[in-house]
Amino acid sequence: MEVNNMSKTRVYELAKELNLSSKDLISKLNDLDIKVKNHMSTLEDEEVELIMDLLSDKTQQTEEVNQQKEEEDIFEDNLEDIEEERVYKKSFKKGGKKNKKNNKKAVLTEEKEEDEIKIITIPEFLTVKELAEKMKVNPTEIIKKLIAKGIMVTVNQQIDFENAAKIAEEYGFLVDKEEVKDELEMLLEETPDDEKDLQPRPPIVTVMGHVDHGKTSLLDAIRNTNVTMKEMGGITQHIGASVVEINDKKIVFLDTPGHEAFTAMRARGASITDIVVLVVAADDGVMPQTVEAINHVKAANVPMIVAINKIDLPTANPDRVKTELSELGLVPEEWGGNTICVPVSAKKNIGIDNLLEMILLVAEMEDLKANPNKPARGTIIEAKLEKGKGPVATVIVQNGTLQIGDAILAGTVYGKVRAMFDDKGRRIKKAGPSMPVEVLGFSEVPEAGDKLIVVEDEKKARELAERRKELQKEMELKRKQKVSLEDLFSQIQEGSVKELNIIIKADVQGSVEALKKSIEDLSNEEVRIKVIHGAVGAITETDVMLASASNAIIIGFNVRPETNAKNLAEKEKVDIKLYRIIYEAIEDIKAAMKGLLEPKYKEVELGRAEVRAVFRVPGVGNVAGCYVLSGKILRNSDIRVVRDGIVVYEGKIASLKRFKDDVREVQQGFECGIGIDRFNDIKEGDIIEAYQMEEIPR
Numbered sequence: 001m002e003v004n005n006m007s008k009t010r011v012y013e014l015a016k017e018l019n020l021s022s023k024d025l026i027s028k029l030n031d032l033d034i035k036v037k038n039h040m041s042t043l044e045d046e047e048v049e050l051i052m053d054l055l056s057d058k059t060q061q062t063e064e065v066n067q068q069k070e071e072e073d074i075f076e077d078n079l080e081d082i083e084e085e086r087v088y089k090k091s092f093k094k095g096g097k098k099n100k101k102n103n104k105k106a107v108l109t110e111e112k113e114e115d116e117i118k119i120i121t122i123p124e125f126l127t128v129k130e131l132a133e134k135m136k137v138n139p140t141e142i143i144k145k146l147i148a149k150g151i152m153v154t155v156n157q158q159i160d161f162e163n164a165a166k167i168a169e170e171y172g173f174l175v176d177k178e179e180v181k182d183e184l185e186m187l188l189e190e191t192p193d194d195e196k197d198l199q200p201r202p203p204i205v206t207v208m209g210h211v212d213h214g215k216t217s218l219l220d221a222i223r224n225t226n227v228t229m230k231e232m233g234g235i236t237q238h239i240g241a242s243v244v245e246i247n248d249k250k251i252v253f254l255d256t257p258g259h260e261a262f263t264a265m266r267a268r269g270a271s272i273t274d275i276v277v278l279v280v281a282a283d284d285g286v287m288p289q290t291v292e293a294i295n296h297v298k299a300a301n302v303p304m305i306v307a308i309n310k311i312d313l314p315t316a317n318p319d320r321v322k323t324e325l326s327e328l329g330l331v332p333e334e335w336g337g338n339t340i341c342v343p344v345s346a347k348k349n350i351g352i353d354n355l356l357e358m359i360l361l362v363a364e365m366e367d368l369k370a371n372p373n374k375p376a377r378g379t380i381i382e383a384k385l386e387k388g389k390g391p392v393a394t395v396i397v398q399n400g401t402l403q404i405g406d407a408i409l410a411g412t413v414y415g416k417v418r419a420m421f422d423d424k425g426r427r428i429k430k431a432g433p434s435m436p437v438e439v440l441g442f443s444e445v446p447e448a449g450d451k452l453i454v455v456e457d458e459k460k461a462r463e464l465a466e467r468r469k470e471l472q473k474e475m476e477l478k479r480k481q482k483v484s485l486e487d488l489f490s491q492i493q494e495g496s497v498k499e500l501n502i503i504i505k506a507d508v509q510g511s512v513e514a515l516k517k518s519i520e521d522l523s524n525e526e527v528r529i530k531v532i533h534g535a536v537g538a539i540t541e542t543d544v545m546l547a548s549a550s551n552a553i554i555i556g557f558n559v560r561p562e563t564n565a566k567n568l569a570e571k572e573k574v575d576i577k578l579y580r581i582i583y584e585a586i587e588d589i590k591a592a593m594k595g596l597l598e599p600k601y602k603e604v605e606l607g608r609a610e611v612r613a614v615f616r617v618p619g620v621g622n623v624a625g626c627y628v629l630s631g632k633i634l635r636n637s638d639i640r641v642v643r644d645g646i647v648v649y650e651g652k653i654a655s656l657k658r659f660k661d662d663v664r665e666v667q668q669g670f671e672c673g674i675g676i677d678r679f680n681d682i683k684e685g686d687i688i689e690a691y692q693m694e695e696i697p698r
């Protein structure tokens with residue numbers, strides 16, 4: 001899902017701009033099949049443009065009708081004014097200093113005087129005096145207003161954007177934030193290529209599938225086919241990606257199979273895969289990780305080809321695979337759908353060429369192109385420190401051509417290309433679009449997922465790298481929170497959330513289905529709720545990565561996040577909500593959509609202990625011999641018992657002992673005996689989580 005942060009136009013605003021009543025505008029919009037509820041509904045930029053185009057078309061037509069000419073002139077002028085206004089707004093957004101031209105027609109100037117849209121652009125910080133000048137008001141008035149808000153300032157002191165915006169809005173201004181675009185950002189923004197400069201480029205392919213279905217074998221078979229054909233006995237050097245050639249056309253395969261890597265890269269904004277090959281073993285069929293992979297691919301909106309592998313086996317049943325795929329909405333082409341399925345055997349080398357041809361076919365349909373005649377841009381897919389070589393990184397060139405001697409910048413690391421090697425370990429001087437190359441010459445080891453750009457010289461590269469380091473520190477401080485239930489309503493209101501993506505993890509499939517159905521049914525005109533992935537089991541790092549890449553909320557039902565997943569969620573600012581009752585999950589989402597969710601309590605984890613032995617104590621029941629893994633366990637804390645990521649019990653501690661003594665708490669690194677109130681089914685390997693509910697001040 002794309003989260004749209006652009007400014008939104010409401011129906012009544014547009015109606016005002018177009019000199020129409022909201023009702024008229026709504027009916028015109030409905031004619032265009034643009035569904036709007038009322039005058040407060042927001043419109044997409046494209047929709048605004050569409051209606052504007054339509055109205056200006058109409059204007060031209062009716063212009064021919066003489067008796068209406070005068071009227072229409074005014075209308076058209078009005079549109080021109082609005083267009084100017086938009087250009088003006090845009091130019092402001094771009095940081096341009098173009099002044100707004102005066103309204104041409106006096107008649108309109110007068111008419112519009114009253115409700116003219118006043119726009120003001122405010123930087124992150126400015127002094128009261130500067131704000132006053134921008135609005136052409138007396139600074140003391142502003143100071144009074146600020147004091148009323150509890151902000152004591154003098155005329156030469158700075159206030160921040162938020163406060164300045166509030167004041168400006170009180171004066172009836174529409175506020176735009178001044179975008180400070182520095183050199184770095186401008187460099188990062190790729191100038192679009194001219195169609196005539198574009199040339200076809202090879203597709204970049206990732207192989208995914210369930211464990212043991214043959215991803216690695218397939219990649220090996222693909223590489224070997226090519227090696228035997230082209231350079232007998234050639235040994236492929238591992239650089240993270242390999243290039244194969246068929247019918248004189250190249251295909252690039254990323255060597256790390258699996259959707260974890262795929263989604264981790266995507267969460268970092270590095271979507272390099274053009275096509276996914278989904279491997280499904282013909283003897284085993286669609287398995288949980290197959291489904292997971294499919295959901296990851298769907299969320300990324302990347303075309304997919306299914307390789308039905310192991311067809312050499314007597315137990316192979318390709319039709320069953322196709323049926324199972326169809327049930328997931330992936331109907332094979334031969335059955336009238338549009339999923340390409342290719343039967344292969346990685347082991348017996350059957351169907352590999354056919355698969356490669358299909359990849360080329362899909363690539364052709366995708367019209368993959370790049371401009372080889374400009375400085376390179378790419379993505380780091382692997383990087384390490386190598387003895388004798390220093391930092392070494394594999395880069396996939398995505399546009400332009402990378403050459404020896406180029407000054408490069410990747411994340412906070414800079415350098416100069418000293419040497420390059422292709423996937424077969426051959427020294428090369430340049431690498432064009434889609435090509436993977438091993439690059440030597442970085443100052444430090446860059447991070448996988450970092451974007452690489454070529455800049456004018458090494459000095460500039462170093463400067464920019466240093467500037468980035470500073471920016472990164474700042475960014476970390478105010479890293480953007482992803483969507484969360486708590487602020488869902490305000491995000492909907494702002495128009496920044498139109499589609500709420502949800503990932504469901506539950507203890508049993510029945511709950512996944514039930515939740516999915518009830519949650520999706522909550523969709524309304526403002527937000528569409530979409531469950532992008534649902535599965536049984538604990539919340540894993542992969543789930544969090546998917547949530548981060550797709551701006552989704554994770555809902556856990558009777559399951560817990562794995563420790564790593566929890567840490568990652570904190571880092572990635574992914575909202576995880578855990579429930580024990582389906583109804584509560586539904587009610588929470590419902591309330592969140594209406595802005596009625598009041599987070600009254602939040603859970604604070606105290607500690608986690610692992611059950612290492614279970615003792616039967618006559619008259620008492622089972623007591624768990626535990627080791628405190630983290631934090632501490634308190635005698636009076638609430639606890640839950642987690643088994644393989646599934647919550648099996650929630651309750652209280654009945655007894656907490658160190659050796660024979662009752663204690664109030666046990667710290668991390670110590671052993672203890674825990675008896676659980678009304679729960680006897682404790683097992684070795686269970687995790688006891690101790691927590692407290694803390695009230696959140698409103």
Ligand SMILES: Nc1nc2c(ncn2[C@@H]2O[C@H](COP(=O)(O)OP(=O)(O)OP(=O)(O)O)[C@@H](O)[C@H]2O)c(=O)[nH]1
Nearest residue numbers: 210211212213214215216217309310345346347348
């Ligand atoms: N009969 C037969 N066996 C195959 C074929 N492809 C792979 N295998 C076998 O299936 C097993 C798993 O293959 P891998 O290539 O390791 O599968 P993978 O999907 O990469 O597995 P992970 O990396 O563990 O996720 C191995 O024992 C392979 O020899 C095939 O086409 N036919």
